[in-house]
Amino acid sequence: MDVKNLRVSFQTPEGEVGAVQNVSFSIPRGKTLALVGESGSGKSVTAYALLRLIQPPGRILGGHIVLRSRREGEIDIAHLDEQSGLLYKVRGGLVSMIFQEPMTALSPAHTIGSQIDEAMLVHQEVSRAAARRYTLEMLHKVGLTDAERRYSQYPHELSGGMRQRAIIAMALVCRPELLIADEPTTALDVTMQAQILGLIKSLQREIGCAVLLITHDFGVVAQMADEVAVMRQGEIVERGTVRDVLKRPRHAHTQALLDALPSRRARVT
Numbered sequence: 401m402d403v404k405n406l407r408v409s410f411q412t413p414e415g416e417v418g419a420v421q422n423v424s425f426s427i428p429r430g431k432t433l434a435l436v437g438e439s440g441s442g443k444s445v446t447a448y449a450l451l452r453l454i455q456p457p458g459r460i461l462g463g464h465i466v467l468r469s470r471r472e473g474e475i476d477i478a479h480l481d482e483q484s485g486l487l488y489k490v491r492g493g494l495v496s497m498i499f500q501e502p503m504t505a506l507s508p509a510h511t512i513g514s515q516i517d518e519a520m521l522v523h524q525e526v527s528r529a530a531a532r533r534y535t536l537e538m539l540h541k542v543g544l545t546d547a548e549r550r551y552s553q554y555p556h557e558l559s560g561g562m563r564q565r566a567i568i569a570m571a572l573v574c575r576p577e578l579l580i581a582d583e584p585t586t587a588l589d590v591t592m593q594a595q596i597l598g599l600i601k602s603l604q605r606e607i608g609c610a611v612l613l614i615t616h617d618f619g620v621v622a623q624m625a626d627e628v629a630v631m632r633q634g635e636i637v638e639r640g641t642v643r644d645v646l647k648r649p650r651h652a653h654t655q656a657l658l659d660a661l662p663s664r665r666a667r668v669t
């Protein structure tokens with residue numbers, strides 16, 4: 401994925417707010433880019449833009465979102481027609497997203513299994529029976545014990561950690577080329593966080609997809625990412641390998657984010 405000069409704004413009573421301003425980054429196949437930054441810096445808006453999910457009063461003002469797909473060739477998502485069949489292939493097929501609000505990803509009225517089946521039936525030419533088989537396999541892969549039972553359960557019957565595993569299963573069942581994970585573990589306790597991140601990493605290896613990981617937690621960055629981009633007020637203010645940025649932050653804002661790490665605070669005091 402190559403993003404170039406992406407700009408997104410929201411029309412508000414006070415005027416046009418540039419939520420994303422000339423943002424550029426690349427994520428090579430199989431690699432992970434962490435997008436970090438304080439609350440309101442534009443991380444989620446960037447993620448939504450990559451899937452063309454920005455709703456009015458927001459809109460993409462310009463830029464390119466180029467997915468170099470193995471299956472479909474080169475696609476500039478920013479310039480696809482809203483009705484284009486390719487946009488449907490992109491959403492949830494070539495690019496899938498784990499949303500920041502876990503409950504928005506799952507419908508409370510449908511069983512876990514039927515929702516994951518559906519994700520596959522929309523994007524792939526599989527029979528219902530085959531979809532069910534893949535879903536069960538995927539539920540097993542994300543570490544849900546007793547997959548058959550989970551398949552027939554509703555989201556509210558699962559714990560938070562189990563739900564997040566089901567969401568990951570749904571995001572990866574179509575073997576996307578890019579996975580966007582927006583704060584995938586924020587709602588979970590620390591032990592569960594580590595497990596879920598480990599799971600994302602191992603499935604990423606298996607599928608070979610690129611990952612855009614959004615977080616405000618540099619601990620997560622260190623565990624997961626190859627490169628990191630730091631956002632502030634809609635702009636990327638610093639970008640580099642995790643090693644370089646963690647070792648020698650060039651921007652005062654990055655230093656401030658690093659200082660907020662509990663482990664660092666402990667070392668300083």
Ligand SMILES: Nc1ncnc2c1ncn2[C@@H]1O[C@H](COP(=O)(O)OP(=O)(O)OP(=O)(O)O)[C@@H](O)[C@H]1O
Pocket residue numbers: 410411412417419437438439440441442443444445446457458500616
């Ligand atoms: N519906 C909206 N209407 C107006 N402005 C919006 C809207 N959604 C987002 N914005 C603007 O976009 C900015 C970035 O929001 P975004 O949700 O991307 O932040 P974030 O970096 O994901 O923060 P967090 O870490 O809290 O999730 C906000 O500060 C706000 O100015």
Ligand SMILES: [Mg+2]
Pocket residue numbers: 443444445500582
């Ligand atoms: Mg956000």
